[in-house]
Amino acid sequence: MTASEDDAGPNSPYPTRRAVVAGGVAVPIAMSLSSDATAQSAPSDGTPPAISVNLTVNGTRHALTLEARSTLLDVLREHLDLTGSKKGCDQGQCGACTVLINGRRVVSCLTLAVMQDGASITTIEGLAKDGKLHPLQQAFIDHDAFQCGYCTPGQICSAAGLIAEGKAKTPEQIRELMSGNICRCGAYTNIVAAIQQAMGQS
Amino acid sequence: MINFQYSRAGNVADAVSQMAASPGAKFVAGGTNLVDLMKMDVERPVKLIDVTRLPLDKVEETTTGGLRIGALVRNSDLAYHPLVERRYPVLSSALLAGASQQLRNMASVGGNLLQRTRCAYFYDIATPCNKREPGSGCSAIGGLNRMNAILGTSDACIAVHPSDMCVALAVLEAKVRVTGPRGEREIPFADFHRLPGDAPQRDTNLGADELITSIELPPRGFAANHTYLKIRDRLSYAFALVSVAVGLELEGGNIREARFALGGVAHKPWRKTEAEAALRGKAANEAAFTQAADLVLRDAKGFGHNTFKIDLARRAVVRALSQAARGTPQSQSSKKIA
Numbered sequence: 255m256t257a258s259e260d261d262a263g264p265n266s267p268y269p270t271r272r273a274v275v276a277g278g279v280a281v282p283i284a285m286s287l288s289s290d291a292t293a294q295s296a297p298s299d300g301t302p303p304a305i306s307v308n309l310t311v312n313g314t315r316h317a318l319t320l321e322a323r324s325t326l327l328d329v330l331r332e333h334l335d336l337t338g339s340k341k342g343c344d345q346g347q348c349g350a351c352t353v354l355i356n357g358r359r360v361v362s363c364l365t366l367a368v369m370q371d372g373a374s375i376t377t378i379e380g381l382a383k384d385g386k387l388h389p390l391q392q393a394f395i396d397h398d399a400f401q402c403g404y405c406t407p408g409q410i411c412s413a414a415g416l417i418a419e420g421k422a423k424t425p426e427q428i429r430e431l432m433s434g435n436i437c438r439c440g441a442y443t444n445i446v447a448a449i450q451q452a453m454g455q456s
Numbered sequence: 457m458i459n460f461q462y463s464r465a466g467n468v469a470d471a472v473s474q475m476a477a478s479p480g481a482k483f484v485a486g487g488t489n490l491v492d493l494m495k496m497d498v499e500r501p502v503k504l505i506d507v508t509r510l511p512l513d514k515v516e517e518t519t520t521g522g523l524r525i526g527a528l529v530r531n532s533d534l535a536y537h538p539l540v541e542r543r544y545p546v547l548s549s550a551l552l553a554g555a556s557q558q559l560r561n562m563a564s565v566g567g568n569l570l571q572r573t574r575c576a577y578f579y580d581i582a583t584p585c586n587k588r589e590p591g592s593g594c595s596a597i598g599g600l601n602r603m604n605a606i607l608g609t610s611d612a613c614i615a616v617h618p619s620d621m622c623v624a625l626a627v628l629e630a631k632v633r634v635t636g637p638r639g640e641r642e643i644p645f646a647d648f649h650r651l652p653g654d655a656p657q658r659d660t661n662l663g664a665d666e667l668i669t670s671i672e673l674p675p676r677g678f679a680a681n682h683t684y685l686k687i688r689d690r691l692s693y694a695f696a697l698v699s700v701a702v703g704l705e706l707e708g709g710n711i712r713e714a715r716f717a718l719g720g721v722a723h724k725p726w727r728k729t730e731a732e733a734a735l736r737g738k739a740a741n742e743a744a745f746t747q748a749a750d751l752v753l754r755d756a757k758g759f760g761h762n763t764f765k766i767d768l769a770r771r772a773v774v775r776a777l778s779q780a781a782r783g784t785p786q787s788q789s790s791k792k793i794a
Contacts, residue, residue, distance in 0.1 A: 302461045322462035322504065325491070345492055346559060358561045364491045365562070368462055369484070369506050412558065419557070421536065430789040433692035434556020 307371045311336065312380025320367055327351045327362035330377060338378035338407045342436075349435035352408040352415070353377045359415025361434070378407035381414065389455045390414055393448035401439035409435045413449045425450065457494050461503035468635055468669060471507050475665050476637050478503050483667060485528055485564035488555075489571050497581050498572075498588055512566075512669055515539060521675035527566030527668045531621065532557060534565060544673060545785065546682040546701055550624035552788040553686045556693050566668035569622060569632065569648065572659065573615035573723075574695055575604060586612045587656040602761035603695065606769070607722040607753075613656030614759060617649055617724050623701040624684060626717040626725035628673050636666035649724030656723070678703025678715070683785040685776040686719075687768060691791045696720030698769045700776035704740070711735045711744070716777065718752065721769055728752045740781040742774065749773035 307318045311334060318333060327344075330336045330353070339362055342350035346364040353362045354376040381388035390410045393399070400406045412435045422428045428446050437445065461481075465471035475481055481503035484490055493499040512526035515537050523539060534540055535551035555563065572578065577585045577595035584593035596604050596614050604614040625645050632643045649660050662668065681704040688694040699719035705712045714735035718726040731751035738744040749770045756766045775793065779785055784794045 302459050305462060321459055323457045323459045323494075344495065346488060349556065349558060352558055359558050360562050361488075361558045364488050364559075366462075366484070366487060366491060366504075369487070369508060415561075416557070419532075424789075427789045430692055431557050434558045 310374045326365040326367045329367040350408040352412040390452040393451040397444045397448040399444040399448040405437045464506045486562040488563045523673040525671045531563045532560035543677040547624040549684040550620040554620035575615040601759045606756045608651045610652045613652035623719035623725045627701045627703045627715045631672045633670045634666045681780045683779040685786045702780040704780045745774045745777040
């Protein structure tokens with residue numbers, strides 16, 4: 255893993271990621287979604303304008319004003335305070351940031367939020383319903399499918415996508431189609447068992 | 457990541473005219489490679505033109521019996537498309553050998569063709585790299601080059617093209633349809649990617665102002681005798697050290713038509729007409745496969761850390777040709793090599 259901007263300390267010449275992305279605003283509202291890329295208040299100094307983006311996250315609509323470079327992961331964590339999705343590598347290599355966009359699993363660290371205007375996003379925070387854990391969350395607990403837990407939100411969102419795809423039937427196929435989620439603790443055996451249990455219930 | 461202008465294209469003509477009006481812009485679709493490169497400051501486009509809303513997401517049969525694949529079809533959708541699974545299984549297999557399911561869900565077919573090399577020095581902006589900064593030198597020659605090329609290299613660059621999908625498309629002799637300010641044109645797959653020569657900054661023969669709109673597969677799909685064999689450091693989710701795509705047509709025990717291409721060994725999917733011709737009319741046996749493997753690797757050159765790839769590739773070619781001839785293609789979920 256490489257050092258991230260989050261490592262920037264008070265004496266660092268670099269602004270922290272939080273300071274950089276805090277410039278945007280996040281207001282949950284109900285409104286019709288537009289697919290136009292609407293530039294807001296173009297600055298006069300030549301910097302690219304911020305852009306209006308509407309995202310539905312875990313069923314709640316948000317009207318956001320974002321820099322084009324904001325990744326979906328940063329928007330979830332820093333604008334919407336949904337810190338369940340983790341920034342492991344920030345390069346699409348670890349899967350800890352996996353979320354579902356319109357039901358399909360993707361890595362949110364390589365997804366530009368402005369490109370997802372109008373999309374429906376599900377994160378780990380949106381899986382439990384009416385105070386009841388999602389079958390995958392319960393299965394991960396039942397099978398002790400984690401140790402430190404850092405990769406777990408990504409593992410569970412990825413497994414939710416895997417079950418929806420319906421391509422994995424055997425433990426071998428589960429392993430192959432879950433290979434985009436790395437677990438440094440090595441809980442793979444129990445992760446596969448948990449996914450098998452949840453599959454049996456779906 | 458350096459910030460950039462952003463716009464959406466409403467249709468193909470709009471995308472092309474926006475690009476013509478914006479020097480230094482790039483098209484973006486899946487973003488799985490481009491966004492990563494932008495985070496590393498390897499790519500610094502002044503503007504991204506989002507083409508994901510263009511109507512290029514269909515897989516259709518052509519009037520000539522082939523298949524037209526829209527440039528925006530996602531890698532996972534293509535891999536599992538019933539027509540691809542049935543008629544072009546080598547393409548399906550190669551797609552499933554690449555990346556992870558999350559990335560395949562994001563990555564477009566057109567973008568897969570335009571992936572940049574994963575040479576570590578290309579990514580490391582503190583080191584010289586002729587592909588990233590022409591004229592600065594090649595750090596991989598004489599550096600850590602275990603993942604680098606053994607065929608078609610130049611003094612300027614020994615990078616490899618990282619795609620699995622493209623190795624299968626080379627075997628299928630796909631055509632790439634593109635649109636630009638000068639209109640539409642079709643590029644045969646063998647002419648799409650370039651060798652590094654003295655201009656390694658140019659990966660392909662696509663113009664900077666051109667947009668890939670579709671990929672066309674001819675009718676011949678080698679569904680009965682094919683394989684995609686990928687050798688890598690991890691069993692899944694790793695780039696190839698060496699990969700081999702094969703399509704054979706057999707008559708009795710003899711080879712009527714043979715095509716094979718190598719991935720992970722060159723700046724483009726590597727085919728050698730002479731090696732394929734040597735297989736035609738021969739009995740499908742190890743002697744013929746070994747001769748073909750020797751021919752394709754005759755001019756291979758190692759750079760130290762990657763010299764082992766020459767033998768690895770030779771054995772992988774023989775193994776892959778055997779798998780295809782037997783009709784037992786490599787499974788991409790069971791990792792036992794057949």
